[in-house]
Amino acid sequence: MDNAGTTAPVGEVPEDANQHCPGTEAETAGKASACEGCPNQQICATAPKGPDPDLAAIEERMSSVKHKVLVLSGKGGVGKSTFAAQLSFALAGQEKQVGLLDIDICGPSIPKMLGLEGQEIHQSNLGWSPVYVEDNLGVMSIGFMLPDPDEAVIWRGPRKNGLIKQFVKDVDWGDLDYLVVDAPPGTSDEHISIMQYLKATNVDGAIIVTTPQEVSLIDVRKEINFCKKVGIRVLGVVENMSELQQQIEMFYGGAGGAEKMCRQMRVPFLGRVPLDPQLGKAADEGRSCFEDAKCVASSTALKSIIKRVLLATEKNG
Ligand SMILES: Nc1ncnc2c1ncn2[C@@H]1O[C@H](COP(=O)(O)OP(=O)(O)OP(=O)(O)O)[C@@H](O)[C@H]1O
Numbered sequence: 001m002d003n004a005g006t007t008a009p010v011g012e013v014p015e016d017a018n019q020h021c022p023g024t025e026a027e028t029a030g031k032a033s034a035c036e037g038c039p040n041q042q043i044c045a046t047a048p049k050g051p052d053p054d055l056a057a058i059e060e061r062m063s064s065v066k067h068k069v070l071v072l073s074g075k076g077g078v079g080k081s082t083f084a085a086q087l088s089f090a091l092a093g094q095e096k097q098v099g100l101l102d103i104d105i106c107g108p109s110i111p112k113m114l115g116l117e118g119q120e121i122h123q124s125n126l127g128w129s130p131v132y133v134e135d136n137l138g139v140m141s142i143g144f145m146l147p148d149p150d151e152a153v154i155w156r157g158p159r160k161n162g163l164i165k166q167f168v169k170d171v172d173w174g175d176l177d178y179l180v181v182d183a184p185p186g187t188s189d190e191h192i193s194i195m196q197y198l199k200a201t202n203v204d205g206a207i208i209v210t211t212p213q214e215v216s217l218i219d220v221r222k223e224i225n226f227c228k229k230v231g232i233r234v235l236g237v238v239e240n241m242s243e244l245q246q247q248i249e250m251f252y253g254g255a256g257g258a259e260k261m262c263r264q265m266r267v268p269f270l271g272r273v274p275l276d277p278q279l280g281k282a283a284d285e286g287r288s289c290f291e292d293a294k295c296v297a298s299s300t301a302l303k304s305i306i307k308r309v310l311l312a313t314e315k316n317g
């Protein structure tokens with residue numbers, strides 16, 4: 001799809017005034033104007049309480065999105081963005097209308113993984129227009145706003161929160177079957193923000209990506225507990241890079257750790273994706289692995305996982 005159909009490029013994200021407050025002892029503590037946009041508001045004792053006036057606009061915007069799925073991981077580098085990108089390609093390949101939202105503000109890799117590096121966001125009278133891979137696959141990421149992809153984004157929580165709010169309130173997604181949200185690793189400001197904004201809008205749930213290593217699984221347990229705490233359903237866990245194609249177990253402990261952990265934590269196990277250099281190559285080149293015969297090992301595994309995701313979400317209506 002031609003992305004140039006709209007008007008002026010969106011400029012730099014405006015500076016958020018509230019970068020100063022480390023916690024409840026700030027001199028501005030509790031003043032509504034100073035606290036606006038701060039992701040700590042839900043947990044801050046001195047934050048002014050009251051409904052966020054933007055929530056109604058977010059609900060309105062999200063009312064045209066049928067299913068919302070978050071892709072999370074405890075640790076970085078486990079393949080979460082790769083999974084989110086391939087999930088989006090797969091859903092779009094099934095004629096679904098798909099939006100992929102990258103809220104990894106400090107490390108946006110989605111533009112590269114979708115082959116959209118160097119693209120810019122445009123604005124129309126309906127809001128920010130996503131960048132389109134295909135007519136039915138639109139993408140939004142801070143990566144489109146950075147003049148240099150190597151530039152480091154060093155933002156405090158309130159400013160990240162402000163941008164995430166804009167992503168769910170101001171992006172003209174249109175009617176979507178699926179909005180896939182790629183979050184940064186861990187449970188940080190971005191997670192609190194997205195949960196806060198999407199919770200009221202019927203999120204289907206979260207998919208958690210991990211590797212079989214125990215250090216990764218420890219963080220997955222935290223991630224599952226975080227989801228339970230904020231009331232987001234865990235659709236299931238994906239064990240990525242689970243084995244070498246030659247059946248060599250790379251990680252101490254080998255494959256299967258995630259499935260055992262899922263039984264203990266009583267969450268669904270969605271399946272394993274093998275370590276497949278062809279999948280890494282497809283991700284680096286911004287391509288769908290489903291259209292590459294060389295990716296047969298990983299794409300077969302991904303297809304059966306995505307089938308389970310579809311079953312779990314479509315049961316929701
Ligand atoms: N199954 C796999 N086989 C081979 N390479 C993979 C596989 N999954 C992911 N990779 C590669 O591993 C690297 C890390 O993946 P990715 O960026 O998706 O991880 P991430 O969890 O999103 O990381 P972060 O959130 O820290 O940016 C990428 O180069 C990707 O191509």
Ligand code: SF4
Pocket residue numbers: 018021022023024026028029030031034035038039040041044045046047048
């Ligand atoms: S809500 Fe945020 S800005 Fe307001 S007092 Fe608490 S920590 Fe500071």
